[in-house]
Amino acid sequence: MNQNDFIYKTPHVLPDLDTYASEAPSNIALVKYWGKYGEQLPKNTSISYTLEKCKTQTEVILKTKIEADDHFHFEVFLDGEAKPSFKSKINTFLKRIEVYIPFLKSFEFEIHTKNTFPHSSGIASSASGMAALAKCFMAMEASVTPEMTEDFRAHKTSFLARLGSGSACRSTGGKLVVWGKHEVIEGSSSFYGIDYPYEVQDKFRNFKDSILLIDEGQKQVSSSVGHNLMHGHPFAEQRFLQADENITKLKSILATGGFDEFFALVESEALSLHAMMMSSSPYFILMKPNTLEVINRIWEFRQSQGVQVGFTLDAGANVHMLYPEASDEKVKAFIDENLIQFCQGEQVIHDQIQF
Numbered sequence: 001m002n003q004n005d006f007i008y009k010t011p012h013v014l015p016d017l018d019t020y021a022s023e024a025p026s027n028i029a030l031v032k033y034w035g036k037y038g039e040q041l042p043k044n045t046s047i048s049y050t051l052e053k054c055k056t057q058t059e060v061i062l063k064t065k066i067e068a069d070d071h072f073h074f075e076v077f078l079d080g081e082a083k084p085s086f087k088s089k090i091n092t093f094l095k096r097i098e099v100y101i102p103f104l105k106s107f108e109f110e111i112h113t114k115n116t117f118p119h120s121s122g123i124a125s126s127a128s129g130m131a132a133l134a135k136c137f138m139a140m141e142a143s144v145t146p147e148m149t150e151d152f153r154a155h156k157t158s159f160l161a162r163l164g165s166g167s168a169c170r171s172t173g174g175k176l177v178v179w180g181k182h183e184v185i186e187g188s189s190s191f192y193g194i195d196y197p198y199e200v201q202d203k204f205r206n207f208k209d210s211i212l213l214i215d216e217g218q219k220q221v222s223s224s225v226g227h228n229l230m231h232g233h234p235f236a237e238q239r240f241l242q243a244d245e246n247i248t249k250l251k252s253i254l255a256t257g258g259f260d261e262f263f264a265l266v267e268s269e270a271l272s273l274h275a276m277m278m279s280s281s282p283y284f285i286l287m288k289p290n291t292l293e294v295i296n297r298i299w300e301f302r303q304s305q306g307v308q309v310g311f312t313l314d315a316g317a318n319v320h321m322l323y324p325e326a327s328d329e330k331v332k333a334f335i336d337e338n339l340i341q342f343c344q345g346e347q348v349i350h351d352q353i354q355f
């Protein structure tokens, strides 16, 4: 399927005035997306675990039917409070998806959203936020398109979410999701995420992600600026090749490999992502001193205690500790005794992946 398949065919058919609600989880990439082209298309393939507890819950309330003009007429609320500062990003999203969801200009509507995690935590809420919003829009389309198949709905939801925030297309369904066309992943597409279609050993299916909240401050450089700095970046092409090779390697690790190889690949991905930021022009650093302290302590703990645990990073200072169920007790004790003091307000979110 490509973008033409997702164009809405009957723009005169409008959904009813009603509330369309949905929720979507956050995700954490094992192989990272950093660098895009065209309309939110990724320069390399990425793959992520879907989290269970960190979610965004959203309602779109269609209030009044109006004569469509050149503008979208909507208000945004976070936890019941008006958030005019969110409007510009959503407006950009609505413009991008207009040809695929053309009926939104025919309504005055409200978007009410809340996160199950602290908004200021530095956890990317754009992935779960845009995914939840895309799901609401697809609920509207489904209400007037009863013949829509599940398959089409899943692909189009992810396709729309991608136009809000790239990584959001990995948050609309599935537990281990691949985004970006790749020769060893059948059915993969740069237009939407797909469920990882190959064998995954049980030990990689029941994983924990403890998110250490290192810094709640405003990010110094946004993801979209960071992606753009990959244009003309001296190491960009090599990085895209590395990520695509890591997808091939991860496929074999998930089927037959061990934890050591898994953590080596995932940690290398996280540090390569941040290395791209540090070697951009202009350069920037999103890690904080406590990020490095925590990483060093995890390495020391793993080596001295032989516990299966590794880390990954998003575009921020927080550390995601990934570990299998069997390490749960030891890792949680280690966090409480040795890492909690490096977290702002001693905040840790214990999330998980299960499939």
Ligand code: PMV
Residues within 6 Å of the ligand: 028, 029, 031, 032, 033, 034, 046, 124, 126, 127, 165, 166, 167, 168, 223, 224, 227, 273, 314, 315
């Ligand atoms: O979805 P965006 O544009 O916010 O990009 C996020 C990219 C990373 O989180 C750093 C990596 C990834 O693949 O999720």
